[in-house]
Amino acid sequence: MKNSCRIAAWANDTQRAMFDASLGLAKQLGMEVVAEGVEDLADWDFLRQRGCDLAQGYFIAKAMPAEDMPAWLVTWEARRPKVSPTNTLPGAD
Numbered sequence: 001m002k003n004s005c006r007i008a009a010w011a012n013d014t015q016r017a018m019f020d021a022s023l024g025l026a027k028q029l030g031m032e033v034v035a036e037g038v039e040d041l042a043d044w045d046f047l048r049q050r051g052c053d054l055a056q057g058y059f060i061a062k063a064m065p066a067e068d069m070p071a072w073l074v075t076w077e078a079r080r081p082k083v084s085p086t087n088t089l090p091g092a093d
Helices: 005-009 013-028 041-050 066-083
Strands: 002-004 034-036
Touching: 002 013, 013 041
Parallel strands: 002 034
Antiparallel strands: none
16 A cells, blocks of 8 residues: 555644554555655654555655666665664564
């Protein structure tokens, strides 16, 4: 399932509850959840706190040519642990 982080992170309580409910339903159905629109550390932390499986957005990487991917991956792996204090999502064992 794909969810928009832009709606969730800065939404009102009702919209955030809808995001959480859709995330919970997807988990109960055994689906992986991808959040799109992750643009900053606050979005990243919001999703990690809720147990979102995957994320995409400018915070992680902007669109790039395939040949740039290996260098980006090295950079991402070096900075990812610094982005958040844990390397696993809640409930991921």
